[in-house]
Amino acid sequence: MLAQIDPRSAVPIWEQIVNQIKELVLKEMLSPGDKVPSVRETASLLLVNPNTVSKAYKELENQGIIETLRGRGTFVRENLKLTFDEERISLLREKVRQVVIEGSYIGVKVEDINQWLLEIQAELGGKIHD
C-alpha cells in the first residue's frame, strides 16, 4: 500500500510517510476505521527505523487523521472532521504564492497551474471531508 521512500530527498522521511497516508485517505484507499500498518511492519517495509514511522504516526494523530488504540493498533479516524486553522491556511496561501513566483521563472503561468489543479482534482477523486 505504502510506496517507496526517498531517503535522499530533502523532505524528511517521517513527512513523506505523513503525506503518503494523507493522500491514501483522500483517495479512499484508506477509509475511516481501517487499520493502518503497524509501526514495525511499516518500518521493515520501507526499510526505515521504527522511531521514524512512530514520529509520522504521531504527527498524523496530532492532525486528527488517525487514532491509536494501545495494544490494538492504529486506525483511520471514524469522524474525519475539517480543522479550520487560520495559520495553516495562511501558510498554504504563502506556499501557493511561492509556486506562482517560481513558476514565472520556468515558464509556468497561472493558467497552467489552474489546469494542474483540475487534473490533480481528477486524479484524487475530488473527495472532500466535512
Next chain:
Amino acid sequence: MLAQIDPRSAVPIWEQIVNQIKELVLKEMLSPGDKVPSVRETASLLLVNPNTVSKAYKELENQGIIETLRGRGTFVRENLKLTFDEERISLLREKVRQVVIEGSYIGVKVEDINQWLLEIQAELGGKIHD
C-alpha cells in the same frame, strides 16, 4: 528594499533571500541592469553573516537571475530568459499536488486555490519574462 528575515523559520536564511529577490524582480522593483545591494551591505542590513548572503547570490546566479562582475558588484541580468527545466516543472507540479491534499484537510478547496492564484497574480503585477 529587502524585508526582514525570520531566523527561526524552517526555510534557510539564504533561501529566504533568494525568494525575496526573485519576488522583487518579478514585481519589477528590481529591473534588469539594476545593482543588487552588495553582500556586505545586505548582510549588515539583515543582520546575518556575509557568507550566508553570498550563498544566496550564488544560487541566484545559478538560476540565471543575477550576474556578478568581479570588483564591481552584482546586477540583475539584462536578458532574463525563461529556463525550461522539465525537472523543476515536475517538482513544481508535485508541490501543487501537496497543496491540494493539504488543503483538503483544512477546508481549502480547489476553487479557493484558484481564487488565490488570481489574487496573487494581481499582487505581483502579472509580469512574465520571455
Next chain:
DNA sequence: ATGGGTGTATTAGTTGATATAGTACACATA
C-alpha cells in the same frame, strides 16, 4: 496466566545542513 503483537518512551550516537566567525585573496575603479 502466558505470549505475541501493539504503540510509546528513553537514551545514546551519527550525520548533514545551516549559520557564524575570522581571515585572506583577486579584481575594478576612483
Next chain:
DNA sequence: TATGTGTACTATATCAACTAATACACCCAT
C-alpha cells in the same frame, strides 16, 4: 594607492533527522 566588490578557505557551533538498542504498558487470543 585605497576602497569596495565577490570569492575562497578553515574552523566552530547548533540543530534536525535518523538510527540504534532497550524497556515499558497495553490488548487480545490461546
